[in-house]
Amino acid sequence: MRLILQNTKNMSFFMSFGLSSNSMASNHITIDTINPKVLECEYAVRGEIVILAQKLQEELKNNPNSHPFDEILYCNIGNPQSLGQQPITFFREVLALCAYPAILDKAETKNLFSPDSIKRASDILGQIPGRATGAYSHSQGIKGLRDTIAAGIEARDGFPADPNDIFLTDGASPAVHMMMQLLIRSKNDGILCPIPQYPLYSASIALHGGTLVPYYLDEATGWGLEISELRNQLETAKSKGISVRALVVINPGNPTGQVLAKNNQKEIVDFCKKEGLVLLADEVYQENIYVPDKKFHSFKKVARSMGYGEKDISLVSFQSVSKGYYGECGKRGGYMEITGFSPDIREQIYKLASVNLCSNISGQILASLVMNPPKVGDESYESYSAEKDAILSSLVRRAQQLEKAFNSLEGVSCNRAEGAMYLFPRIDLPNKAIEAAKAVNSGPDAFYARRLLNATGIVVVPGSGFGQVPGTWHFRCTILPQEDRIPAIISRLTEFHKEFMDEFAC
Amino acid sequence: MRLILQNTKNMSFFMSFGLSSNSMASNHITIDTINPKVLECEYAVRGEIVILAQKLQEELKNNPNSHPFDEILYCNIGNPQSLGQQPITFFREVLALCAYPAILDKAETKNLFSPDSIKRASDILGQIPGRATGAYSHSQGIKGLRDTIAAGIEARDGFPADPNDIFLTDGASPAVHMMMQLLIRSKNDGILCPIPQYPLYSASIALHGGTLVPYYLDEATGWGLEISELRNQLETAKSKGISVRALVVINPGNPTGQVLAKNNQKEIVDFCKKEGLVLLADEVYQENIYVPDKKFHSFKKVARSMGYGEKDISLVSFQSVSKGYYGECGKRGGYMEITGFSPDIREQIYKLASVNLCSNISGQILASLVMNPPKVGDESYESYSAEKDAILSSLVRRAQQLEKAFNSLEGVSCNRAEGAMYLFPRIDLPNKAIEAAKAVNSGPDAFYARRLLNATGIVVVPGSGFGQVPGTWHFRCTILPQEDRIPAIISRLTEFHKEFMDEFAC
Incomplete structure (x- = not known):
């Protein structure tokens, strides 16, 4: 990925060096002498299209009539609160009280905060040595919060979880x-x-110098994950001398939105067990399920229900406060639960965690809250439930509306979003569009996404940023714009697409 | 570093595999098949001695009479609030209001929060797109906060700073x-x-697979940094085929506590300029200066005052909310200011930042607050100043008392702490102690630190964790225990040391 930074300072910098960093003093660091793994790494979610969007936003700010739209709609990233989603009140009450515990006992606080948020904040502060939310914690996080999270996992799965x-x-x-x-x-x-x-x-994987061994999800079966495909790709990799160490599964899928069936998960567990692969389970969308016929099952629950314990399979589950109905991306909270690793390897993981001391305490607190939200009978329960249900049911409607809209476009097909926060429609682009993209040295999907942005202000990510079957073209679009905006977005999108297809009709 | 995890679960795991992970199914991941760079990496600040301390703390909890002390005193890490330092009220007020903006306009809020904290929180929220503290920000951080930080750097240095x-x-x-x-x-x-x-x-450096090229600070001249030493080490490294890319300077020093003189900094800047080295300036202790004859000067200020601009030297300054008088370690806020890098390299740094999306917003807000605290005339200014001065003046006294105490011990010499949060005394250990350490397969400094912990509950870090001239022994001890505890700590320490020296007297 080469990004174009728009910045007068950089331009003057360029100029003072004759437009190339290579002309700097020969012993200076240059693009040719940095770590090539960094050069190799790509991250399209914040790539070229987003940088163009930021430029257009700046132009709109200076001249509201500079473009045929009046705002940029960031559908490139699962960032709900940037598009107007409100945080869950109870969570923010607790965070505020933990940030400023001095007000906990004040009379006015009772008028501003719910009783259970005051109690919860007190309980949490009681679990922190010295009530010090400004201290580094244990490298793995505050023990009391890990206890809460482990209890939340147990309640979710019906199998034990260990705070360690x-x-x-x-x-x-x-x-x-x-x-x-x-x-x-x-x-x-x-x-x-x-x-x-x-x-x-x-x-x-690129930054750490490894090899990504791809397995293709089957778009025709709703982004199905076939064990035969896993096996083929594993064998192919082995035949090239690659030692395959782990399998990443994203469930619910990102960018694809599918939710794995339990039987499929069992097959995956068996595959990892048999092949000695670490199962890296990205389960950050575990609370984002939008269809009645699918449920989230953690891989740990599935493995334990098959009778597999610590010694049978190495399993890591990733969870985040950024997703779910809470969508607290800016808080940077999350955790991984690791099971099936020997003590000497766990020591090494502990050491890696220690080098950065600890994660931020607000994020730690929030991770404990999302794994232990208000319960029936708590003062905040009703308002909490109402906020949560409103967000999730609206996401269901938005997913359906956008999916339907995409499927109504010429040459576009889109699997349903069973979960997560995205749709990943496929576009059959006319040959003329593919040629036009080539002429400007662009991938066809990036060409489409750039045209879409310039015409409508809608930011999506080209499928190439996620990988796709060669010769097919997609883009990822979040379902996160606020519900009352969806009809307008759909008409902008529809109008653009029609004009695009007309322009490049063969 | 091999850590010993004390954990019944791990023990049963050990046992089920016959005490070695090597007996796991042959295709399982084992300690012999993980990334050797991880194995190589060491991090003593959270190492062996700290893990022993956690064990003793657990034992004390279960039986308060299990050890000859009633608490563990963590002097291993610069973590002020874990030892009772209170956060700066104004900072926490603003953080709480930003965490829960719904209360900003409530009448009760005016009774609980200072007027300028309410105003500051409103201003900050106004700088955040959609007032969304729960959204991912720009990969470099919220632009408005970066503006504030850049203004703070300008005010500090008297030279321009660019939010980009x-x-x-x-x-x-x-x-x-x-x-x-x-x-x-x-x-x-x-x-x-x-x-x-x-x-x-x-x-x-170990994790990224590079080579640490050491330059020794001169203990005899108060941990002086000699350019001749830099030059010698650079030449030695070059002669071994090492391409030296950067120079790390920690100012004020950690673990050594010295503050560099401006002339010395000029020499360092010239050395980096001449050799084409990136100057990585760890300036996180910039507000921790304890002696009237030394002042903090940022390396950027020094370089600019020498007339050197963007094209002369590549410079990175690191700053953190964890240190200073604020000591907000748990908030995980900080920044780096990068100058003198070509646009194409800046793109790569931007990409690296993007892969993790952004840093936590509370930490971002706090970083802006420490670089722009209340000013004369603001409602909170007096209380803010009083809190700040109380902390810093107490740190001065604590540093002096502990330094004096160390220097009064037999065989111990200790440079003064001009800045930072540590003392790094040197111990001339008796040969018998060195032999005794060897007999238990321990370094002499680790042996001393373990004995100190077991006798007094005081946790320090052996000098070997930081590096020291071969054949010399040190430990790092923070100056952070609360002031009223210092006399008791000094007597515990003095008593222990006397007994230790008596036991191993030749």
């Missing part, structure tokens, strides 16, 4: 990096990843 | 990792680091 298996992290991303750092020794180490995949995985 | 040069991070550690990831290609790439050093640097 929990590592609290600043969102799920650092946890994924930690596991990649642990597992990857060289280019000869492979990680099986779905294609399409969330590009954190490809980026992290 | 600021990358907000979850504490300084991830920023250091990002730069190491960028600069290190292989074992043949070297980073000049002070010895003794803060082990984040050695750990990060």
